[in-house]
Amino acid sequence: MNAAQSLRDRDVVVRPVPARSQRRRMWDTFVGNRAAVFGLGLALAITLLAIFAPLIASQDPLAQDGARRLTPPDDVFPLGRDAFGRDVLSRILHAGRISLVIGIGSVMLGGTVGTLLGLVAGYSGGKLESLLMRAVDVLMAFPSLLLGLTVLAVLGPGLEKVILAIGLLLSPPFARVVHGATLSLKEQEFLTAARAVGAGHLRLMRLHILPNMVGEIVVLVSVWTASAIRVEASLSFIGLGISPPTPTWGNMIRDGTTHLINAPWLSIFPGVAILLTVLAFNLLGDGLRDVLDPKLQQ
Amino acid sequence: MIRYVAQRVLLTIPVFLSVLTIVFIVVRVLPGDPATAALGDYASKEAVDALRERLRLNDPLPVQYLRFLADLLRGDLGTSMINSAPIGDQIAHNLPYTLELTLAALLVGVTLGIPVGVYMATRHNELPDYIGRVGSLVGLSVPAFYLGILLILLVGVQLKWLPAIGGGDLTDAGDSLTHLILPALTLGLVMTASVARLARSAMLNVLTQDYVRTARAKGIRERSVISRHALRSALIPIVALTGIWGVALIGDSVTTELVFSRPGLGKLMVGAMLQRDYTTLQSTMVIYALFVVGINLVTDLAYGFVDPRVRTKG
Numbered sequence: 327m328n329a330a331q332s333l334r335d336r337d338v339v340v341r342p343v344p345a346r347s348q349r350r351r352m353w354d355t356f357v358g359n360r361a362a363v364f365g366l367g368l369a370l371a372i373t374l375l376a377i378f379a380p381l382i383a384s385q386d387p388l389a390q391d392g393a394r395r396l397t398p399p400d401d402v403f404p405l406g407r408d409a410f411g412r413d414v415l416s417r418i419l420h421a422g423r424i425s426l427v428i429g430i431g432s433v434m435l436g437g438t439v440g441t442l443l444g445l446v447a448g449y450s451g452g453k454l455e456s457l458l459m460r461a462v463d464v465l466m467a468f469p470s471l472l473l474g475l476t477v478l479a480v481l482g483p484g485l486e487k488v489i490l491a492i493g494l495l496l497s498p499p500f501a502r503v504v505h506g507a508t509l510s511l512k513e514q515e516f517l518t519a520a521r522a523v524g525a526g527h528l529r530l531m532r533l534h535i536l537p538n539m540v541g542e543i544v545v546l547v548s549v550w551t552a553s554a555i556r557v558e559a560s561l562s563f564i565g566l567g568i569s570p571p572t573p574t575w576g577n578m579i580r581d582g583t584t585h586l587i588n589a590p591w592l593s594i595f596p597g598v599a600i601l602l603t604v605l606a607f608n609l610l611g612d613g614l615r616d617v618l619d620p621k622l623q624q
Numbered sequence: 625m626i627r628y629v630a631q632r633v634l635l636t637i638p639v640f641l642s643v644l645t646i647v648f649i650v651v652r653v654l655p656g657d658p659a660t661a662a663l664g665d666y667a668s669k670e671a672v673d674a675l676r677e678r679l680r681l682n683d684p685l686p687v688q689y690l691r692f693l694a695d696l697l698r699g700d701l702g703t704s705m706i707n708s709a710p711i712g713d714q715i716a717h718n719l720p721y722t723l724e725l726t727l728a729a730l731l732v733g734v735t736l737g738i739p740v741g742v743y744m745a746t747r748h749n750e751l752p753d754y755i756g757r758v759g760s761l762v763g764l765s766v767p768a769f770y771l772g773i774l775l776i777l778l779v780g781v782q783l784k785w786l787p788a789i790g791g792g793d794l795t796d797a798g799d800s801l802t803h804l805i806l807p808a809l810t811l812g813l814v815m816t817a818s819v820a821r822l823a824r825s826a827m828l829n830v831l832t833q834d835y836v837r838t839a840r841a842k843g844i845r846e847r848s849v850i851s852r853h854a855l856r857s858a859l860i861p862i863v864a865l866t867g868i869w870g871v872a873l874i875g876d877s878v879t880t881e882l883v884f885s886r887p888g889l890g891k892l893m894v895g896a897m898l899q900r901d902y903t904t905l906q907s908t909m910v911i912y913a914l915f916v917v918g919i920n921l922v923t924d925l926a927y928g929f930v931d932p933r934v935r936t937k938g
Binding site for chain 2: 361460463464465467468469470471472473475476477479480552556559560563564565566579583586587590593594597600601604605608609612
């Protein structure tokens with residue numbers, strides 16, 4: 327729709343399927359990027375903490391203790407307790423499960439829908455293409471947080487609704503990149519050759535176009551997982567999405583702001599969790615981009 | 625140039641219409657009935673029907689859609705579903721706060737982000753570049769509301785330099801400015817991260833170009849090579865993407881307003897949402913849509929200004 331977008335579309339490059347030696351080279355590039363390796367390690371560690379949260383957390387995240395409200399961090403409760411006497415550390419660990427499920431779930435949903443739309447739009451061309459891509463432009467023109475907010479306000483609370491709302495926000499960027507990549511692949515000779523030997527549309531898309539843009543998609547998945555987790559945190563900070571008492575990082579910070587002066591740890595620690603998680607996926611995405619998109623290597 | 629401006633202005637009309645359509649679709653067509661939602665699950669059927677009738681939700685969707693557009697065309701933003709107050713007044717009261725916040729944040733983001741990014745590029749792969757890269761990635765990862773809380777704790781509570789909450793008195797320049805600094809810094813720093821990252825990579829791209837080498841070979845001072853020769857073409861992608869960040873900024877302004885308890889569209893919107901006041905929600909979204917379209921227009925015009933190729937192409 328505007329200059330910015332044509333600029334983005336131009337970033338898409340076409341690359342043949344990597345041979346083994348090239349894979350080796352890509353691996354070396356990735357391992358050579360310390361920030362990316364750190365991001366991968368951090369993301370793995372956070373994922374493991376989330377998966378095993380019920381085993382690691384020493385307390386029940388919902389167990390209240392009216393006698394010990396807002397106690398500062400100590401030996402047994404290293405991150406202190408909240409206004410209901412609940413253990414902040416156990417709540418952060420359990421909240422991580424929700425953040426990751428939403429982050430990964432919404433990217434899977436939005437990524438699949440967006441990829442299919444972009445693929446179909448780019449491959450089919452014509453009216454369908456302009457209709458789909460106009461819709462993508464309009465959806466992307468709107469601030470994602472506002473759109474998510476409104477969709478959630480209408481849908482009501484619930485884990486699957488948050489995934490649906492954020493997935494909806496994520497499909498346009500996937501569609502745009504995949505559309506651009508499909509357009510440039512469509513003109514390649516190997517595609518004409520495949521068509522000449524009688525490959526059908528579905529086969530062409532599935533076996534010849536899609537595998538050639540795995541790189542772009544992997545980068546998108548990593549970067550947008552980071553984004554999805556950040557948006558989820560903002561939504562639950564506003565008070566939408568997951569209903570209390572289930573802990574999310576966003577709603578923990580929100581509850582903490584009431585006690586910001588006398589118990590700042592209630593807001594500070596969940597924020598650190600958000601920051602580290604989002605940072606991990608962003609670092610990973612940056613590293614993957616360097617590996618998979620040599621054009622951008624500086 | 626006039627032709628280009630006219631063209632861009634005309635182009636905003638279909639975009640604005642499409643965004644309005646999305647607002648309408650999201651509020652009316654998604655599952656869930658505004659009347660039931662407003663009154664709660666336990667409301668009597670009669671009460672729900674009466675409210676549906678009052679909001680004219682029983683009309684066919686195309687009729688509702690046309691009425692929605694016609695009302696907007698007349699400048700009628702409707703009345704609140706909860707207290708029947710005119711929504712236009714509410715928006716007129718809150719809009720200035722959001723405007724000053726987003727403009728100030730945009731200013732912070734651009735005036736801080738571009739020099740930082742350019743400096744990183746000139747010190748490519750040296751310590752300042754590494755620090756800047758890590759710093760900007762952290763900036764990209766921190767949610768605006770969390771940065772706001774940290775600033776409140778540090779500057780407002782620990783140092784007691786600035787008022788931490790509220791919007792200040794708009795008629796008192798000093799008061800509204802001191803209330804503006806922290807929220808504008810919050811939003812602006814988040815934007816600075818993206819601007820600096822792009823400014824860096826745009827500059828790195830330009831600095832390898834032949835004409836930059838020629839400029840250096842001619843003996844032009846490095847300062848002048850950077851600011852006059854390189855930065856000028858590096859600005860093109862920066863300006864192009866500023867619109868996208870401006871739009872993201874508007875989204876983050878909602879949580880920022882909440883953190884600082886500032887009056888503003890975001891607070892109005894979230895309040896409407898929590899009270900399930902769908903008419904106010906919808907009208908606030910329309911104003912936001914205007915914002916978004918306006919930012920995109922300004923970006924396009926600025927793009928035509930910095931890149932002569934764009935405006936001559938017609």
